[in-house]
Amino acid sequence: MGVTKASKRGPRRASTPGEVLDAALALLDEAGLEAASIRNIAARVGVAPNAIYTYFPDKASIHKAIVERLLGSVDHGVFADREVAWHARVESLALELRARLTAHPGAVPLLISNPLDGPRALGLNERLLELFADAGLDATEAARASYLLTVYLVGSITLEVADTRDPGPLPPESDRIDRREKAFAQTPLEQFPRTAGAAASMASHISTDQFVWGLRRLLDGITGPSRGAGSHSS
């Protein structure tokens, strides 16, 4: 309450930090990481390259801000509801995060090259720990479990975007499955018989099905198959 709007002196800013991030994210989406240079961002904002340093101290801080923005865009409502079974809540959280992050493949390299220590990242971690506490895990187990899930998310997303090198939005799943099948059809059968033979199933790697399957195997490993409440130690 009672916070004044902001300073009003000087030649009034030509832009805002938010617009700088908009420009950066747009470039990331359209043309990939290397296109999101300070100079290109400045051009899109309509300002000289060095004016960017009025908004952010350096390029790394822009990267961190983008990651925070993406993490901040996840809808907490879906999995914060304690009425829902915890299994389903973890699944919602994981799917929501995957959706938000794969929507901007160009930004994924930023996600995985910086430590996840911003307020949004910590907030999500907090949600995860609550979830596992609700599942009956003690503090140590919950910490391990939430880290395991983070590993799974990061790994899945990384592989998913690494498999589709070119910039721009991810093509529809069906197209990607198609491409994968063609790629595997070319792998030398004699040398890698199982890999080549598994082509059909491999196609499903990049699908949501595979993601959910892996997620469930992982949760089963943590709390025991098809059981919700906590058991076991170590």
Added chain:
Amino acid sequence: MGVTKASKRGPRRASTPGEVLDAALALLDEAGLEAASIRNIAARVGVAPNAIYTYFPDKASIHKAIVERLLGSVDHGVFADREVAWHARVESLALELRARLTAHPGAVPLLISNPLDGPRALGLNERLLELFADAGLDATEAARASYLLTVYLVGSITLEVADTRDPGPLPPESDRIDRREKAFAQTPLEQFPRTAGAAASMASHISTDQFVWGLRRLLDGITGPSRGAGSHSS
């Protein structure tokens, strides 16, 4: 047999592709990704920058070759032995891969920004599929399981090196645990109570213990807890 040594004409190469990779990997290890520029590599090899293009068509191909070299350095002997229980063999493979890759943190960004489709990567995938076949999984299940394990490896390694931003070899585990504990001691308790409270357990995230724990949870999820042979479908 009977392969002649190589061409002997021309001014004799000042270097070899292998030495170029040595130089690149050394720079990666000592000073990180951005230090491993074509120009720095050339300087270390003792040649003009553009001479590098005699050995590799572009920078991306050097990156791919480094990844292949690292993957090629894993010792297949440890887990190829079918006398050993498959659980232990998977664990050996995972630990061996983790050791080889975290030994060169600077190279990890290369690993995760290109599709894992080189001959070495396919060879390792083949080993994994054999392993899961030995465990009694059918082709589809084995494909999913091997993908899940790849996700786990990539995610673990990514988070491990992302948490230690500065270039150079990873510090000893005890130091990293120490640093993590200090970092978490600073996280605002009111805002993220569970995250801050879990500090002690979080420290173990970057340890081999945590890696093995997660790996076992994951294998349990795939084949059922503390059981080796295959069961279940879908």
Added chain:
DNA sequence: ACCTGAACACCGTTCAAGT
């Protein structure tokens, strides 16, 4: 307070030329 032009020390890559 904010923005600019100019400069610095870098990139990856290409091209014509030398041996």
Added chain:
DNA sequence: ACCTGAACACCGTTCAAGT
């Protein structure tokens, strides 16, 4: 066949100057 010098079109960042 291999290497070089020079150039091209870029980078991120800094600095002095303008309003």
